[in-house]
Amino acid sequence: MSAYVSAFELFSIGVGPSSSHTVGPMRAALDFVNRLRAEGLLDSVGRVTCTLYGSLGATGIGHGTPDAVVAGLMGLEPETVDPEAVRSAWTAWPAGGELPLGGTRPIGFAKDDIAFEPRTRLPGHPNAMTLEAWTAPDAGRPRRAVTDAAAGLVRETGASRASAPAPAIADDTGLLLRETYYSVGGGFIRRDGEPPRVQSRGYRFDYGTAEELLALCDEHGLTIAELARMNEEALRDDEQIAAGLDAIWDAMATCVDAGLHADGVLPGMLQVKRRAGSIRSQLDEAEADGRRELPGEWLGAFALAVNEENAAGGRVVTAPTNGAAGILPAVAMYWWRFLADSGLGAGNAVTPYGELVGSALLGYDGHATPPDDGAAWDEASVSEANRRRGIRRFLLTATALGSLFKANASISGAEGGCQAEVGSACAMAAGGLTAVMGGTNRQIENAAEIAMEHHLGLTCDPVGGLVQIPCIERNAIAASTAVTAARLALRGDGSHYVSLDTVVETMRQTGIDMSHKYKETSEGGLAVNVIEC
Template sequence: MQSLRKLYKIGHGPSSSHTMGPGFAAEFVKNKHQNATHYVVTLYNSLALTGKGHLTDTIIEQTLRPKPVTFKFNVDVKFHPNYFVFEVFEHDTLLDTISVRSIGGGDILFDKEENHIEMVYPHQSFDEIKAYCLANNINLYQYVKVFEGVSIDDFLGEIWQQLQSTVEKGLKTEGVLPGDLKVQRKAKTLMDRAKATETEAQKQNRLVSAYAFAASEENGSGGIIVTAPTCGASGVLPAVLYYMKHHQGISDQKIIESLAVAGIIGNIIKTNATISGAVGGCQAEVGSACSMTAAAHAYLSELEIEQIEYAAEIAMEHHLGLTCDPIDGYVQIPCIERNAVAGIRAINASGLSGFLSDTRKISFDMIVHTMYQTGLDMHPKYKETAEAGMAYFYKQKK
């Protein structure tokens, strides 16, 4: 598996596969052909259908400035769901054609260029990792340090600082999110209402929801976020960790350790399945984020490795089949609410795992493979195209 540095990325929302990935690709193309005079970019499938709502054309155009860009949009199922092609011109001469796949979490693969993929971890599954940890009497955080080195704490510390900054900025910001939907920001309202709740359980749910809305609204507005594991699911992990620090007294160091544990879960999903909504539906994004967060919460609750695995498994199992149907292609409805619901669900999954792990029948590895197969079987319209589900019926209503 790759380093956690390839999983957690700091950048602009609203979409890791539709915004970050194409932005990285455009930067590569620009640097490779500095004598180019203009570009023609063809966006395929999910990028073609929801690219404008996800700002795909905007980020490519901004990156390639001041050279002009012409966009084409095409749907052709023989290509990857997030496929795009750069045609590079110097006046009337075609210099190069560069085709790219955006595979989720901001990662891209070139069809003909060299792809630098460095593997840091020798293990591919949770069963392999668990066996190594038990044989060496170490926990999942210590496992990460064995293969990443001590400097991983510094990196995860930077990630934690950004996660907090995103939540805090979102809590202070009011108004309407950009785009045609005119979605009202709700994080500050939720935060204010949390102060008036009667029970601790109600307060926890309101606070976690407020923090998830804050981060997700920052993402939906194109603000700076952390892929955890994607932009569309970037509100789940910070919501719960922010709550654990500010309301449960968890130290920054323990939070950093929990980010390592969450990262291992995300890495396993990314390696053996997908974290791309265009490939696996929202189960691959919010479902994966919920698994990562449940594992982090279980670690902070001082649960054993079997219980951490069970927490991650419960979280994913109950997101199976979740479609990705963003209205008008914006990462706003239903994405923002889903982040809040998943944050609460992650805490519940962790709680269940603490006393039911010895009765479980399903492994985390099994649920990851199940999620991936479910995504492959899912009709393409339900995978980030804005053609089905709520996106379809919302259009009919207008």
């Protein structure tokens, strides 16, 4: 079975602040509505209830989980929804309000129709939720007041294990449909009881490890990006692939720009002040005065910008998660702005970037002859075209690497701690940067290994259950680590002692051994030692 996950699934456009706690639950609720519709049950629904288990129950309020569930029940999709429609959808729900189920069926809905069971963990995944549809407005469990202990940040330890509620359709209790879903990270969901997904989907190249990936590249004379591109061709044609990758990058760049031009205070009790806009103003002033500011300062600002937008519930791209969404765009923007016109060649000499992107698979070189299509051609357009091709190479390389983390370990903070989110994103960014700087396949694998190795054991302990402290700064630090890892790898020949596969397996084992207190429950670490004001 192939580890490969399409770039258009790994990098999905959605809303903040969490791919596993916001995007995933919204998709689960939407899938539930679609199943009601497919079974012909939608018009019979009088009430819908939802129970959030484990990490979803523990930090769901801070992550906007119940708001996302309400949005999904309304038929809204994370890819297209106006972020304003999600913010406070549940938090500010009016007493006696009607919910347009699937956008068409009005039903009564109350805030306590969503229940929180943080100390109950289902065996399928720490992020679990059960949705139930009932015929009558008063059917199902009794409504009860939503208290801080039930709905807020719950820190008690000693979680219990429970079996997932059995799926059901139309019984004599008034239950029409029951489904349990697992939000497994990166916005991906899995329905309880459904067979494991066959990942191949007709991909040309199946690989399960980094060693197999490198062997396939050697056998067929391909770069990692080229192999990923050929796999994408199983689902889309060349034009669609290029346009789709460009759309992903445009969404990332738009998010960076929005964060750099925003100010104020982020939502939540912590009252965290945005900083990216202030840093951008300082750097702009320095450049206007002729001072040369370090590109590394811009790198950090780019990452802060994305994660501040994410914390505010804005539109972001999972990369591979929302909590780690700032790393890859920051490193890519750093390359775009400061490095795109030069790179490190095979002999570690500086060479024009255009000489490194001549593959027809990744597009027209631009440094040879103008395209024969009558279009205007100048140096500016060539530079833009080369940057676009570079970003596609960056994203495809990162996809091939990120697929390994998802298949062989985890990209979910609730399952593997922050090493699974920020560590994976850092490795993907390091590999992508190495690729666009002219690195070999083995240098790319080396860069990813370096980046991941030094995030092993990283805990996920968000203060107040919010994706703010330490998450926002952590992305900036990891972006810097990714650049360092790429530069170290580029100064070597690709040979190294610890393999990427070894590090991925170590991350998996470490995640299993890690206490649940450090896996997105806010029951340990900074979350219990920082005083919330």
